[in-house]
Amino acid sequence: SINSERLLKRLQDLGRIGLDNDNKRTRLAASDADKAGRDRLIVWMKEDGLEVEIDRIGNIFGIWYSTENRNEEPILLGSHIDTVINAGMYDGCYGVLSGLEVINTLQKKGVKPSRPIAVAAFTNEEGVRYQPDMMGSLVYAGGLSVEDALKTVGSDGTLLGEELERIGYAGTKEPGFLKPYAYIELHIEQGPILDKEGISIGAVENLQGISWQRITIEGIANHAGTTPIVMRRDAGLAAARVITYLRDRANASNGQTVATVGTISFKPNAVNVVPSLATFTVDLRNPNEQRLQEEEQALANYLKELAASEEVSISSEQLARFSPVSFDENIVKLIEQAASKLELHSKRMTSGAGHDAQMMARICPSAMIFVPSIEGISHNPKEATNDSDLIAGANVLLDVVNNLAGN
Amino acid sequence: SINSERLLKRLQDLGRIGLDNDNKRTRLAASDADKAGRDRLIVWMKEDGLEVEIDRIGNIFGIWYSTENRNEEPILLGSHIDTVINAGMYDGCYGVLSGLEVINTLQKKGVKPSRPIAVAAFTNEEGVRYQPDMMGSLVYAGGLSVEDALKTVGSDGTLLGEELERIGYAGTKEPGFLKPYAYIELHIEQGPILDKEGISIGAVENLQGISWQRITIEGIANHAGTTPIVMRRDAGLAAARVITYLRDRANASNGQTVATVGTISFKPNAVNVVPSLATFTVDLRNPNEQRLQEEEQALANYLKELAASEEVSISSEQLARFSPVSFDENIVKLIEQAASKLELHSKRMTSGAGHDAQMMARICPSAMIFVPSIEGISHNPKEATNDSDLIAGANVLLDVVNNLAGN
Ligand SMILES: NC(=O)NCCC(=O)O
Ligand SMILES: NC(=O)NCCC(=O)O
Numbered sequence: 001s002i003n004s005e006r007l008l009k010r011l012q013d014l015g016r017i018g019l020d021n022d023n024k025r026t027r028l029a030a031s032d033a034d035k036a037g038r039d040r041l042i043v044w045m046k047e048d049g050l051e052v053e054i055d056r057i058g059n060i061f062g063i064w065y066s067t068e069n070r071n072e073e074p075i076l077l078g079s080h081i082d083t084v085i086n087a088g089m090y091d092g093c094y095g096v097l098s099g100l101e102v103i104n105t106l107q108k109k110g111v112k113p114s115r116p117i118a119v120a121a122f123t124n125e126e127g128v129r130y131q132p133d134m135m136g137s138l139v140y141a142g143g144l145s146v147e148d149a150l151k152t153v154g155s156d157g158t159l160l161g162e163e164l165e166r167i168g169y170a171g172t173k174e175p176g177f178l179k180p181y182a183y184i185e186l187h188i189e190q191g192p193i194l195d196k197e198g199i200s201i202g203a204v205e206n207l208q209g210i211s212w213q214r215i216t217i218e219g220i221a222n223h224a225g226t227t228p229i230v231m232r233r234d235a236g237l238a239a240a241r242v243i244t245y246l247r248d249r250a251n252a253s254n255g256q257t258v259a260t261v262g263t264i265s266f267k268p269n270a271v272n273v274v275p276s277l278a279t280f281t282v283d284l285r286n287p288n289e290q291r292l293q294e295e296e297q298a299l300a301n302y303l304k305e306l307a308a309s310e311e312v313s314i315s316s317e318q319l320a321r322f323s324p325v326s327f328d329e330n331i332v333k334l335i336e337q338a339a340s341k342l343e344l345h346s347k348r349m350t351s352g353a354g355h356d357a358q359m360m361a362r363i364c365p366s367a368m369i370f371v372p373s374i375e376g377i378s379h380n381p382k383e384a385t386n387d388s389d390l391i392a393g394a395n396v397l398l399d400v401v402n403n404l405a406g407n
Numbered sequence: 408s409i410n411s412e413r414l415l416k417r418l419q420d421l422g423r424i425g426l427d428n429d430n431k432r433t434r435l436a437a438s439d440a441d442k443a444g445r446d447r448l449i450v451w452m453k454e455d456g457l458e459v460e461i462d463r464i465g466n467i468f469g470i471w472y473s474t475e476n477r478n479e480e481p482i483l484l485g486s487h488i489d490t491v492i493n494a495g496m497y498d499g500c501y502g503v504l505s506g507l508e509v510i511n512t513l514q515k516k517g518v519k520p521s522r523p524i525a526v527a528a529f530t531n532e533e534g535v536r537y538q539p540d541m542m543g544s545l546v547y548a549g550g551l552s553v554e555d556a557l558k559t560v561g562s563d564g565t566l567l568g569e570e571l572e573r574i575g576y577a578g579t580k581e582p583g584f585l586k587p588y589a590y591i592e593l594h595i596e597q598g599p600i601l602d603k604e605g606i607s608i609g610a611v612e613n614l615q616g617i618s619w620q621r622i623t624i625e626g627i628a629n630h631a632g633t634t635p636i637v638m639r640r641d642a643g644l645a646a647a648r649v650i651t652y653l654r655d656r657a658n659a660s661n662g663q664t665v666a667t668v669g670t671i672s673f674k675p676n677a678v679n680v681v682p683s684l685a686t687f688t689v690d691l692r693n694p695n696e697q698r699l700q701e702e703e704q705a706l707a708n709y710l711k712e713l714a715a716s717e718e719v720s721i722s723s724e725q726l727a728r729f730s731p732v733s734f735d736e737n738i739v740k741l742i743e744q745a746a747s748k749l750e751l752h753s754k755r756m757t758s759g760a761g762h763d764a765q766m767m768a769r770i771c772p773s774a775m776i777f778v779p780s781i782e783g784i785s786h787n788p789k790e791a792t793n794d795s796d797l798i799a800g801a802n803v804l805l806d807v808v809n810n811l812a813g814n
Pocket of ligand 1: 091125126127133134190352354355630631632679
């Protein structure tokens with residue numbers, strides 16, 4: 001089994017990178033804090049003798065080759081190390097660091113695997129600074145050209161390509177340069193199911209569809225004291241109506257649709273001025289493509305009605321759109337078997353979050369292993385998983401890799 | 408009658424100060440742009456031989472004394488020259504510059520008024536950067552201590568006192584140093600009534616009550632994809648519910664209550680994170696104190712219910728609170744008489760906006776003259792008034808001053 005002490009210590013070490021003065025952890029993609037995290041990761045990869053490669057979108061690969069297996073397709077493990085704003089410590093990092101433990105354990109045992117084993121840390125999985133999310137793996141899998149991706153303008157007005165150059169992670173390898181034999185991503189669930197049901201391993205068989213839009217509502221600025229309600233074209237009120245509409249739809253979906261408005265801004269943003277402009281994002285998800293399309297259509301229809309009734313103009317821009325994904329049945333079974341060998345309860349489940357595995361599934365057999373998130377909290381500094389679950393998940397990953405490598 | 412050419416030209420000149428690269432006009436209180444506007448105003452005051460005084464809260468006074476009337480209480484005209492964000496050209500400036508025209512006209516005619524005539528430009532009337540609004544006149548009238556006012560922290564984190572020092576407008580006169588005989592404020596209506604009814608002069612007999620609050624809602628940040636709707640504590644959704652609630656109340660008030668949410672921000676403000684914090688302002692107004700209190704109480708009750716139903720915590724802070732004000736009946740009559748002498752239609756009306764006159768009414772007989780705002784648009788660069796109405800309003804002011812000065 002894996003070296004749990006090293007894994008837990010490294011999670012803490014990486015988790016300290018990117019803390020601000022208020023002790024909030026933020027390592028947005030291609031930021032200075034992301035660079036510091038990447039630098040640390042590469043030191044660790046080299047300590048275990050891995051060959052480190054960086055591709056043009058900044059994805060980092062640490063590859064364990066032997067002379068005998070150099071021409072074989074590698075088994076790829078991994079996830080991401082970028083974070084949201086004021087993030088937890090486990091999201092992404094757990095999968096990357098566990099990958100290193102799997103390799104180190106096999107190395108220590110003197111195993112000579114039939115194929116290379118590699119660990120990837122994909123660029124900009126979170127999608128907070130640059131949209132879409134899962135961008136590094138999307139580019140790697142050929143779903144977005146590297147040129148277009150590098151031209152992405154961030155929420156702070158920066159260009160991803162320039163920021164990658166600036167932090168020294170605009171690599172030279174062409175995305176896709178390693179064709180994986182399989183991709184397995186170990187991750188915290190980030191939701192409440194495993195924790196609630198007291199199950200330590202999720203065998204993730206699919207992942208729900210994700211639709212991100214940025215909606216802009218244009219009204220007319222006017223005086224808050226003198227403008228009769230009936231004469232207002234209040235962009236902020238219209239935005240609030242969209243937010244409550246989305247919640248009503250989600251409530252009516254029997255727990256299937258989730259909808260979130262996570263960002264908003266008004267212009268001119270003054271206490272006594274009716275907002276002339278409201279801009280906000282919508283994150284819509286459903287495990288069923290047909291249903292997700294229905295939600296998108298319902299929103300579009302509602303925006304049309306609202307534009308007419310509030311006399312505002314409304315436009316929307318798609319920031320990300322990913323259909324639901326099914327994972328590789330064979331690997332999902334290997335996960336269940338590994339759990340049962342280790343006497344762990346497991347459960348087949350759907351991922352509510354987007355993950356790099358959903359992109360890698362386009363180019364190789366892929367699946368995911370989940371471990372419980374205490375109280376389902378994630379994208380929050382309180383994100384936590386019991387050490388025993390972290391260790392169990394890494395050992396399941398080790399067993400699946402052993403199996404796939406034919407050790 | 409007044410020199411309309413000079414008035415219209417100066418409105419344009421002052422209106423060009425504070426334009427940004429996008430041609431948006433913003434002269435927030437005690438900013439660099441406000442300083443530039445103040446400097447220009449003082450040049451104009453000195454051109455007409457006025458004595459310029461600045462008080463400790465930065466209010467500017469240009470006083471026309473004669474040797475004979477130096478010991479009399481002055482007739483004070485004026486308004487403010489600070490603006491909202493992306494403002495129009497007339498709000499405030501019209502009253503200040505018309506005051507200068509009234510004095511200049513009397514000077515040119517060789518009138519020797521029985522009392523000094525003075526023009527004030529009060530600090531921070533808009534209240535966008537520092538709350539409460541009408542701060543300069545409030546301090547002048549003794550409703551807020553100058554020490555407390557100077558300690559006000561702005562929406563940008565600055566201290567008003569430090570900013571006034573920085574721009575060179577922390578004067579030495581004690582607020583209240585001139586005890587006015589009367590205060591008359593000429594202003595654009597900023598609302599649609601006069602324009603709609605084709606009436607050129609509003610004789611403003613009262614002003615509605617204003618209540619400003621900042622509301623902070625605390626929820627729990629969580630993952631937008633994995634957190635079931637029923638487990639969310641979504642501060643942003645709760646904020647949206649407050650916005651639509653306020654609109655429903657206003658709609659039910661028979662055109663009496665107006666309610667505006669002009670500013671908002673979410674934290675962490677990321678597309679895939681349920682907001683943990685929402686902060687927004689509420690601007691509530693009603694011409695009747697009793698009704699305004701009912702609206703405040705209804706909102707407070709709603710916030711309590713909402714905190715329980717959405718499992719969030721909600722706090723609110725009063726940023727400004729002014730009861731409705733009645734103006735001086737005698738001056739209102741003089742305004743009506745002046746309009747009728749000039750063959751202008753006039754109408755008694757209520758001010759929907761807050762004005763410095765409502766503070767000055769605490770220390771001397773005060774009233775306001777309104778002129779039409781085309782389509783009722785204000786706090787917007789499209790704010791406009793026909794030249795003929797601007798000139799008519801200034802001539803009404805001239806006549807009222809002549810009357811009060813016993814010329
Ligand atoms: N795992 C994760 O938080 N990914 C970010 C993309 C998403 O919002 O689901
Ligand atoms: N006249 C004016 O716009 N004053 C600002 C205070 C208010 O919001 O009413």
